[in-house]
Amino acid sequence: MRLTRHHILALLAGGDAAWWQRLSARRNPQPEDPAVEEEFRRIREQLPEFRDLPPYFAWDSLSAEMKGNILLGVEAGEVVRSRPSGRAIGWRAGFALAVLTLLMLVGYWGQLPVHVHDSDSGPQTPLLQATPGQLAARHRDAGFSVLFHESGASLELSGAVGGVRADFVDEETGQLTVAHVYLD
Amino acid sequence: MGTLSSDLMNERAETVSLPLADRRSAFVEEHLKRIFVLVYRVVGNVADAQDITQEVFIKALQREEQLRDSARAAQWLSRIASNAAIDFLRRRGRAPQTPIEESQEISDGSRSANPEKLLLTAESHQLFQDALKSLTPRERLALVMRDVEGAPAEEVAQALGCSKATVRSHIANARVKFRKFLRRRIQTVKVGNSAPVVD
Numbered sequence: 043m044r045l046t047r048h049h050i051l052a053l054l055a056g057g058d059a060a061w062w063q064r065l066s067a068r069r070n071p072q073p074e075d076p077a078v079e080e081e082f083r084r085i086r087e088q089l090p091e092f093r094d095l096p097p098y099f100a101w102d103s104l105s106a107e108m109k110g111n112i113l114l115g116v117e118a119g120e121v122v123r124s125r126p127s128g129r130a131i132g133w134r135a136g137f138a139l140a141v142l143t144l145l146m147l148v149g150y151w152g153q154l155p156v157h158v159h160d161s162d163s164g165p166q167t168p169l170l171q172a173t174p175g176q177l178a179a180r181h182r183d184a185g186f187s188v189l190f191h192e193s194g195a196s197l198e199l200s201g202a203v204g205g206v207r208a209d210f211v212d213e214e215t216g217q218l219t220v221a222h223v224y225l226d
Numbered sequence: 227m228g229t230l231s232s233d234l235m236n237e238r239a240e241t242v243s244l245p246l247a248d249r250r251s252a253f254v255e256e257h258l259k260r261i262f263v264l265v266y267r268v269v270g271n272v273a274d275a276q277d278i279t280q281e282v283f284i285k286a287l288q289r290e291e292q293l294r295d296s297a298r299a300a301q302w303l304s305r306i307a308s309n310a311a312i313d314f315l316r317r318r319g320r321a322p323q324t325p326i327e328e329s330q331e332i333s334d335g336s337r338s339a340n341p342e343k344l345l346l347t348a349e350s351h352q353l354f355q356d357a358l359k360s361l362t363p364r365e366r367l368a369l370v371m372r373d374v375e376g377a378p379a380e381e382v383a384q385a386l387g388c389s390k391a392t393v394r395s396h397i398a399n400a401r402v403k404f405r406k407f408l409r410r411r412i413q414t415v416k417v418g419n420s421a422p423v424v425d
Binding site: 050056058090094113115 | 247250251254255258259262263266267272276279280283284287288347348350351354369372373374375376379391394395397398399401402404405408
């Protein structure tokens, strides 16, 4: 906001003008400036009189009422705040509880019977798998696959006897490749 | 005999060692009037000023860690009170202010005072309150804090949450509007006095 000359004089009267405002006021003085600044100063000097309430104000009873309400309000707030959360546990108690829980879990897992799960040794029954991209047979640790370069939905036969077939057509050459795997 | 600073330190140490309820009570006692007057000057009526002041103190006492340093607590309290008063006026919109109901606020002690002096005081306070109504809430706060309370511009800026340059602008506006209001009032009185009296 751009301040007018009167705004700057008002600031000068209270000693609030910035240096550039003081400079601009002193550079182009107007004849009425001293009177206006003096008027602002006189008004300002009277204002601290209103720091206090007027003498007819019933401050004693009002302040007693407010003080009572404030202290009651603070206490009521504390009661409301403390109710839902209950008593909080300290960090030491929390830490001890966490360690105890961990020990119990370790003990529980230690008691469980060891279950040998030979998941890495491959399927227990022969598995045949045919996808548009590959044909594969696996049994226990052994297996083989015929790979094409595409991938897609697959057909899996587990524990079957017989064979699976997969056809592959090369889009560039039109050449058809048929792969047939038999399982005895 | 102790020095002034050691006396102050002793006093502070006594305050700190007081029980919580007494410390709260002392804190309210120390700042209540200043904060109430500040809020009252901004909102313009006793009932609202009372409610806002109570809310401000309850909020402040709920965060007692902010109140350990007395000087900073006073500034912090002024800031909460300023924000609360401005928020209140913003929520209420620009509805006309309710004038002070003088009859309800006359204290028993004032009955013995000089009625003429009392009237003059009442008139000047009413005039001041009317003049404040011609300002925006932020200008009101800036004028009350800077010119009535004598707070430095930095503190006003902190209370209003704005820069010192903005505060300067608020103060300048407030003083210009205030002077304009008083000049208009004086002119009205002059015209009223010079009007012909009809029998």
